[in-house]
Amino acid sequence: MKTMPKTLFPSPGFSLVVFALWLLMVGGVAAGDLAMAAVLAVVVPLFGARLDREFARIGTLRPVPRMLAVVAWDIVRSNVEVARRILGPESAITPGFIWVPLDIRNIHGIAALTSMITLTPGTVSAALSEDRRYLLVHCFNLKDAQATIDEIKRRYEAPLMEVFP
Known part of the structure; x- marks a missing residue:
């Protein structure tokens, strides 16, 4: 059984991508949209870290x-x-x-x-x-x-x- 990651953001880059893609998908930046994007940006990488042994390696965020x-x-x-x-x-x-x-x-x-x-x-x-x-x-x-x-x-x-x- 996998253990929980030691940090709230096991993959900050992935969290950023989830956050941005959610906002693109809903097409808005209302308070509710931002709140849901933030929740997903925390939760999705945490569950992903538990399910997959391959952690995201981030190069540069410049692009x-x-x-x-x-x-x-x-x-x-x-x-x-x-x-x-x-x-x-x-x-x-x-x-x-x-x-x-x-x-x-x-x-x-x-x-x-x-x-x-x-x-x-x-x-x-x-x-x-x-x-x-x-x-x-x-x-x-x-x-x-x-x-x-x-x-x-x-x-x-x-x-x-x-x-x-």
Whole structure:
């Protein structure tokens, strides 16, 4: 049986990511939103530390503000694109699955990557290969698989590799 971590924040970086992703997900910064984000930022890493032996290793938090801005922009942009596709002709929608090869090996970084992909309308992280080298992603409108893979790797995975080496 695992013991409780010796600190309230076993992974401060992960707590920060949980806090930020919750606020992005609810789309608000009201007192209740901030309180729930704070509770989740404490509780989720504590439970995660008890369930998983692989603790988050944090490199640098320098790319986090830009990365969060990129994710926020992509959420807005994707909302508009999905709405445009839904309101347009059905033939304009080309759904599909892609396997994204992963360079990131830190499971916490992979979890953050899958969250970013799923938070962005029009894409959903569907599966992680057993060896953690490939992520299956469903795209609502897949025009160019390689371009989509390259965009995910450049916009999300690369900065996450700095945060989670």
